[in-house]
Amino acid sequence: MLFDSRKELSSSSILKWLVSFAIVLFLMMSLLMYQLYHRSVELYNANLDQWLIGESEQLAQISEVDGQLALQENIQELRKDKRYIYHFTGEKRRKIEPSNNYPTIAQIDTQAEPLQTVQDYPTMRATKVILADGRELVVGINREQYQQFKKDLDISIVWSTFYPFLALFVMATWIAMHLLNRLNLVNQTMNRVMDGERGVRLSVSKKGDEFDALATHLNNMLDQLEKSESKLKSLTVDIAHDLRTPMGRIKLRIEDLLNSGQFLPKNELLLSEIQQDFSLLIDTFSGMMELYNLETGRVPVAKKSCDLNKIVNDVLDFTEPLALDKNQEIYITVDMPCILQGNPSLLFRAVFNLLDNAIKYTPENGVIEIIIDCFGVVIADNGKGIKAEDRERALDQLVRLDPSRSVHGFGLGLALVNTVMKIHDGQIGLSNNYPGLRARLFFNELAG
Numbered sequence: 001m002l003f004d005s006r007k008e009l010s011s012s013s014i015l016k017w018l019v020s021f022a023i024v025l026f027l028m029m030s031l032l033m034y035q036l037y038h039r040s041v042e043l044y045n046a047n048l049d050q051w052l053i054g055e056s057e058q059l060a061q062i063s064e065v066d067g068q069l070a071l072q073e074n075i076q077e078l079r080k081d082k083r084y085i086y087h088f089t090g091e092k093r094r095k096i097e098p099s100n101n102y103p104t105i106a107q108i109d110t111q112a113e114p115l116q117t118v119q120d121y122p123t124m125r126a127t128k129v130i131l132a133d134g135r136e137l138v139v140g141i142n143r144e145q146y147q148q149f150k151k152d153l154d155i156s157i158v159w160s161t162f163y164p165f166l167a168l169f170v171m172a173t174w175i176a177m178h179l180l181n182r183l184n185l186v187n188q189t190m191n192r193v194m195d196g197e198r199g200v201r202l203s204v205s206k207k208g209d210e211f212d213a214l215a216t217h218l219n220n221m222l223d224q225l226e227k228s229e230s231k232l233k234s235l236t237v238d239i240a241h242d243l244r245t246p247m248g249r250i251k252l253r254i255e256d257l258l259n260s261g262q263f264l265p266k267n268e269l270l271l272s273e274i275q276q277d278f279s280l281l282i283d284t285f286s287g288m289m290e291l292y293n294l295e296t297g298r299v300p301v302a303k304k305s306c307d308l309n310k311i312v313n314d315v316l317d318f319t320e321p322l323a324l325d326k327n328q329e330i331y332i333t334v335d336m337p338c339i340l341q342g343n344p345s346l347l348f349r350a351v352f353n354l355l356d357n358a359i360k361y362t363p364e365n366g367v368i369e370i371i372i373d374c375f376g377v378v379i380a381d382n383g384k385g386i387k388a389e390d391r392e393r394a395l396d397q398l399v400r401l402d403p404s405r406s407v408h409g410f411g412l413g414l415a416l417v418n419t420v421m422k423i424h425d426g427q428i429g430l431s432n433n434y435p436g437l438r439a440r441l442f443f444n445e446l447a448g
Contacts, residue, residue, distance in 0.1 A: 014179050018172030026165040033157045040153055048125055048141055055084075056129040056139045063131045071131070085126065085140035182211050186218070198226060251275060294346075294419050301343050301423055308338040308347070309372055315351045316370075319359060326364045335373040340443050342424045350420040353413040354379045354439050362436070376426065376443045382436040391430040417441075 063071040075086045126140030185202065192200045201222065202215035254275045293299045312332065323330055358368045361383040371378040386394055395418040414428075421428045421441060429440040 014176045022168040033161045052127040060129045083145045087138045303341045306342045328366050330368045332370040346420045350417045376441040380433045380438040385437040
């Protein structure tokens with residue numbers, strides 16, 4: 001189940017759309033953060049330059065007004081703050097061109113006095129001022145402080161970009177899962193309707209959102225479909241009921257005419273064929289009415305513990321003469337006993353219809369196999385079988401797959417089997433027996 005959920009989530013168009021939106025937003029935020037990063041560095045450098053210039057001018061003023069001794073005392077006090085560099089250049093010094101990162105650079109000659117304080121920082125962001133005695137005072141920023149600022153800024157920018165994207169991704173996944181769960185409820189309900197369940201409806205919450213509107217429309221559609229289906233079935237049964245009575249009377253009158261013996265042999269044979277046709281029509285209408293009553297629950301179905309092996313053997317007692325007429329062999333195998341809760345009469349008719357079909361459509365000298373196991377019963381023959389595309393249609397009423405109609409039947413046998421299996425919470429499965437048809441009756445309602 002977890003695998004299915006992950007598969008549905010990964011293939012969800014909703015998630016793909018939300019993730020695409022999050023990626024676009026992430027790229028826009030990355031571009032914005034990139035610009036913010038460079039703007040912050042530029043602003044930081046501008047503030048440093050302004051501070052350096054102000055600090056240099058202030059020290060130059062102290063040198064000019066208070067003298068060199070006061071300047072030395074101030075510088076000694078300022079050097080306690082390791083973030084800044086204060087250095088007097090000597091006669092021996094050389095300058096280098098400013099780099100891209102440092103518009104004002106002074107590289108100090110390590111042979112000059114005193115240079116120990118700046119030995120580890122050959123390059124720095126700095127400015128210089130010429131004092132009253134001609135010396136140059138270099139005021140700079142410790143490079144480690146500058147690098148630490150950039151490092152902190154890098155971390156802040158990265159997390160400021162990544163955290164919103166992560167939050168968007170988590171939110172997109174949650175939204176997609178929430179929407180998928182609601183859509184799955186719709187799909188599951190529709191699948192139950194397609195499987196033949198009636199009266200199934202979608203739940204409608206009090207939110208009044210688009211899903212509730214969709215559920216309301218689908219429920220109304222299902223109501224209309226069930227009403228139309230019920231009217232059609234009722235109309236069919238009413239027609240069958242109304243026609244069965246007059247046809248029954250006609251059949252009785254034909255029988256009276258035949259019994260009177262006042263016809264020529266040719267006319268008597270014709271009336272006999274008409275009587276048989278009326279019998280087939282009456283049996284067909286009776287079968288349609290029975291199916292309708294079973295499907296709609298008009299006929300109560302009493303269930304009790306049934307031994308499927310006994311039911312199959314009872315069916316064999318009735319069908320073996322038919323198989324002997326075609327010189328067919330029937331083999332029965334009991335892998336495991338199958339005890340289930342069901343109606344013995346309906347189960348007998350379901351098994352009988354399957355075995356009767358197998359005998360009809362299996363050629364002479366053919367073989368029919370019956371297997372009973374803990375799941376139900378399998379009836380397999382070596383006849384011509386049913387094409388894969390026709391197997392589902394074969395379970396509908398009045399469907400005859402033999403275009404020539406050479407085999408006697410009404411097209412209600414498999415439909416009755418399908419209805420009986422639904423009443424017993426089971427399924428009928430049709431598959432290829434290579435050659436022939438393999439029919440499986442699978443029961444869920446087994447006795448404990």
